Amino acid sequence: MRGDLLSDPVEGLDETLAVVDAFDGVLVAGLLRPGPAQAAAVAGLADAVAGTPLAVRVAEAAGRVTAGAAGEDDFVALAAARSALLGSVHDALALRIDEAVGRPGPEEMPAPAAGPEQGTNLLAAARSWLCDLARSGWRGIDHELVAGAAPVVSAMLPDPGLRRRATLLDGFAAELAASCPGATLERVPVRRWADLWSRALLLTVPGSAGERTADAVTGRLLPLGVDVQEHATAVQAQVHAVFEPADGGAPRLVRAGVSAPKPDTVVGAGLWQLLRPHMSLLGAVSEGRSMELDAMPVTVEGDLVWDDERARPGEPADAFATARVMLSAATAARIAPLDRHPVRIAVPVLLEGYTTRSEEGRLAFDLAGLTVAVDTDRMPAAGPLTPEAVAASGACVGLLRWDAGEFLLQPLAVEATVRKKTVAVHAGAWAGGTTDKAGVRAEKAATDAVAVLRERAGRLLRK
Amino acid sequence: MGVGALSVWEQSSTARVTAPARPRKLAKVPFVELADGRLQGVVSSGSDIGRVYVSSVAARTYAFSCSTNNNRPCGGARGMFCKHIQALVGEAVLQYGAERVARYLAVDPPDGEPDAQSLTAAMTATRPVKGDSAAAAQVFSRFLRHLAYLELVPVTFPLPEMQWFPSTRAVA
Ligand SMILES: [Zn+2]
Numbered sequence: 133m134r135g136d137l138l139s140d141p142v143e144g145l146d147e148t149l150a151v152v153d154a155f156d157g158v159l160v161a162g163l164l165r166p167g168p169a170q171a172a173a174v175a176g177l178a179d180a181v182a183g184t185p186l187a188v189r190v191a192e193a194a195g196r197v198t199a200g201a202a203g204e205d206d207f208v209a210l211a212a213a214r215s216a217l218l219g220s221v222h223d224a225l226a227l228r229i230d231e232a233v234g235r236p237g238p239e240e241m242p243a244p245a246a247g248p249e250q251g252t253n254l255l256a257a258a259r260s261w262l263c264d265l266a267r268s269g270w271r272g273i274d275h276e277l278v279a280g281a282a283p284v285v286s287a288m289l290p291d292p293g294l295r296r297r298a299t300l301l302d303g304f305a306a307e308l309a310a311s312c313p314g315a316t317l318e319r320v321p322v323r324r325w326a327d328l329w330s331r332a333l334l335l336t337v338p339g340s341a342g343e344r345t346a347d348a349v350t351g352r353l354l355p356l357g358v359d360v361q362e363h364a365t366a367v368q369a370q371v372h373a374v375f376e377p378a379d380g381g382a383p384r385l386v387r388a389g390v391s392a393p394k395p396d397t398v399v400g401a402g403l404w405q406l407l408r409p410h411m412s413l414l415g416a417v418s419e420g421r422s423m424e425l426d427a428m429p430v431t432v433e434g435d436l437v438w439d440d441e442r443a444r445p446g447e448p449a450d451a452f453a454t455a456r457v458m459l460s461a462a463t464a465a466r467i468a469p470l471d472r473h474p475v476r477i478a479v480p481v482l483l484e485g486y487t488t489r490s491e492e493g494r495l496a497f498d499l500a501g502l503t504v505a506v507d508t509d510r511m512p513a514a515g516p517l518t519p520e521a522v523a524a525s526g527a528c529v530g531l532l533r534w535d536a537g538e539f540l541l542q543p544l545a546v547e548a549t550v551r552k553k554t555v556a557v558h559a560g561a562w563a564g565g566t567t568d569k570a571g572v573r574a575e576k577a578a579t580d581a582v583a584v585l586r587e588r589a590g591r592l593l594r595k
Numbered sequence: 596m597g598v599g600a601l602s603v604w605e606q607s608s609t610a611r612v613t614a615p616a617r618p619r620k621l622a623k624v625p626f627v628e629l630a631d632g633r634l635q636g637v638v639s640s641g642s643d644i645g646r647v648y649v650s651s652v653a654a655r656t657y658a659f660s661c662s663t664n665n666n667r668p669c670g671g672a673r674g675m676f677c678k679h680i681q682a683l684v685g686e687a688v689l690q691y692g693a694e695r696v697a698r699y700l701a702v703d704p705p706d707g708e709p710d711a712q713s714l715t716a717a718m719t720a721t722r723p724v725k726g727d728s729a730a731a732a733q734v735f736s737r738f739l740r741h742l743a744y745l746e747l748v749p750v751t752f753p754l755p756e757m758q759w760f761p762s763t764r765a766v767a
Contacts, residue, residue: 275630290747303756322605323601324609324759327759328759335756361761361762362762366754370753395741395744395745397619397690399616407749411751431752431753435753475609519764535609536608578618581620588639589745593742
C-alpha cells in the first residue's frame with residue numbers, strides 16, 4: 133500500500149467541507165426565521181453547485197428559504213445540493229484509496245431503472261416531518277415534534293419495500309428523542325444530523341430506493357470478515373468477501389448482508405441470534421469456510437441479495453490467505469450516484485509489517501510513510517477480537533474508512549504470534565455461534581431476554 | 596458562523612449520540628424507556644402472569660403514576676413510589692446507566708455518583724405528587740409497539756444507511 137498517498141491533502145476537500153459545515157450550522161438554529169448569517173450559508177451552498185445541473189433549482193430554493201417562504205421541494209433541493217457536495221468528497225477520497233492500494237478502478241455497471249414503489253403517502257408524511265425538523269432546527273426540537281415520526285415508522289416497517297427508509301427514520305428519531313429538548317443540549321452532532329436529515333429527505337423522493345438487482349452470479353465466495361451496524365431498534369451484519377466467478381472472470385469485491393428490526397433490549401450476542409437463521413453465510417464465516425453460489429442475485433453496487441437456497445458450504449478458506457492472494461487484484465463495484473457519501477467508504481485492505489502504538493488512548497498502526505488510526509470501537513462486543521488483541525497483532529484485515537477529516541482502519545481480523553505460532557482472531561467469529569466460555573454466557577443471556585419478550589408478546593399482543 | 600471551529604465530534608458522520616442498552620434480565624421489568632419527558636415502562640405482576648403494571652415518573656416534577664394494563668390504579672402508589680416504580684428506576688439504571696437517567700429526569704443526587712438508590716431517595720425527598728394516569732394507555736401501546744419489532748421479518752437486501760450507525764463497544 134502507498135501509505136504516503138493517504139496522508140497527502142486532497143485538493144478542494146477543505147473548501148467543500150467548509151460549505152457543508154456552514155449549511156449544517158443553519159440546521160442547528162432552524163430555518164423558520166433565517167438571519168443574515170444563515171442566508172449567507174444557504175447562498176454559499178447554492179454557489180457551490182452553480183456549475184452543475186442543480187444550479188437553477190437550488191438557487192431558487194435558497195432564495196425562498198432565505199425569505200422564510202420555503203416549501204417542501206425547496207428543502208429537498210437543498211438536501212440534494214448538500215449530497216452532491218459530499219458525493220464529490222466521496223469520489224475524491226475513493227480515488228485516492230484506489231491509488232494507495234493499487235486496485236483496478238471500479239467496474240462500470242449500467243444501473244437498471246428503479247422499479248415502481250408503493251407507499252408514496254408514507255413518503256409524503258416522512259417528508260413533512262423532516263421539513264418540520266428543518267424549520268425548528270436541532271436547538272428547537274421537543275418531544276412532541278420528534279414523536280411525529282413514530283406513526284410513519286410503524287406504518288413503514290412491516291413493508292420490506294420501505295424498510296430502508298423506516299430503519300433510517302427510526303434510528304434518527306430515537307437519537308433526537310434522547311436529545312430533547314434541543315434547547316438544553318450541551319453539544320449537537322452537527323454533521324451527523326445534517327447527514328441523516330438530508331439522506332432521509334432524499335429518500336422521500338419516490339424511486340430513490342428501489343430494488344437495483346442487476347445480475348446473478350455463480351462461483352466461489354471467500355469471506356474476509358464481518359462488519360456490524362446497529363442502532364437501538366435495528367441491526368445489520370455485512371460480510372465482506374472476494375467472489376471468484378465460475379466462468380474464470382476477474383475476482384470481485386462483494387458484500388452480503390442481513391438486517392433485522394429489534395427491540396432495544398436485544399443486544400450483543402442477541403444480534404447474531406436474530407440474524408443467524410436468515411443467512412447461512414454467518415455460519416460459514418465462523419467455521420472459516422468458503423461458499424459455493426449458484427445464480428445469487430447481486431446489485432450494481434456489489435451487494436449479494438442473499439438466498440440460502442442458492443448457496444452451499446464449500447472448502448475451508450482462510451481470510452488472510454484470501455487477502456494475501458486475491459485482494460489486490462479484485463475489482464470493486466461503483467457506488468450508486470445517490471448513495472455517494474464518505475460514510476460509505478469501507479475498502480477491504482490487508483496491512484502487514486506495521487508497529488502498533490497507543491496515543492491519547494487511541495490505537496494507531498505505523499507503516500512506512502503512514503500512521504493510520506485504528507477504530508477498535510467498531511468491533512462488535514459479542515466477538516473475541518479485543519483492542520488488546522489488535523494492539524498485539526502483526527497483520528490485519530480491515531476496512532479502510534474516512535470520517536471527520538481522517539482515514540481510519542476498522543479491524544475485521546488480526547494475526548498475532550502466540551508461542552511461536554500464528555493465531556488469527558476474527559471480529560465476527562461468533563456470528564454463527566461459539567463455544568467460547570464468555571460467548572456461551574452471552575448467548576444464554578440473549579436467549580433468555582428474547583424468550584421473556586416473546587412470552588409477553590404472546591400474552592399481551594393479540595388481545 | 597463558527598466554520599472551522601467545529602470539534603472532531605461535531606464533524607463526525609458517525610458520532611455516537613446514545614450508547615446501546617446494557618444487557619439486563621427482562622423477566623421483572625420487560626420494558627423501560629426514557630421518552631415523552633418521562634421514565635416509563637411496564638412491570639410484570641408478581642402474582643398474575645396475565646397482568647402488568649404501567650408505571651411512570653415525570654422529569655423535573657417526579658409526578659408518578661402506576662396502574663394495571665386494565666386501568667386499575669396500583670394500591671401501592673397512593674402517596675409514594677410503589678415497588679413497581681422502584682423496580683422501574685432500578686432497571687432503567689441498569690439499561691441506560693445512572694448518569695443518563697439522572698440527566699433525563701433532572702435529578703441531582705447530593706453525593707455526586709448517582710445510583711438507583713440515591714436517585715429514588717432524591718426524588719422522594721421532594722415529596723412528588725401523584726400524576727394523572729392518562730399516559731398509561733400510551734405507554735402500554737408503546738410497549739406493544741416495542742414487542743412488535745420481534746415479529747418483523749429480517750431482510751437480506753442492503754440497508755446502506757446503516758453505515759451511519761456503526762456498532763460500538765461502549766455501553767450505557
Ligand atoms: Zn405500582
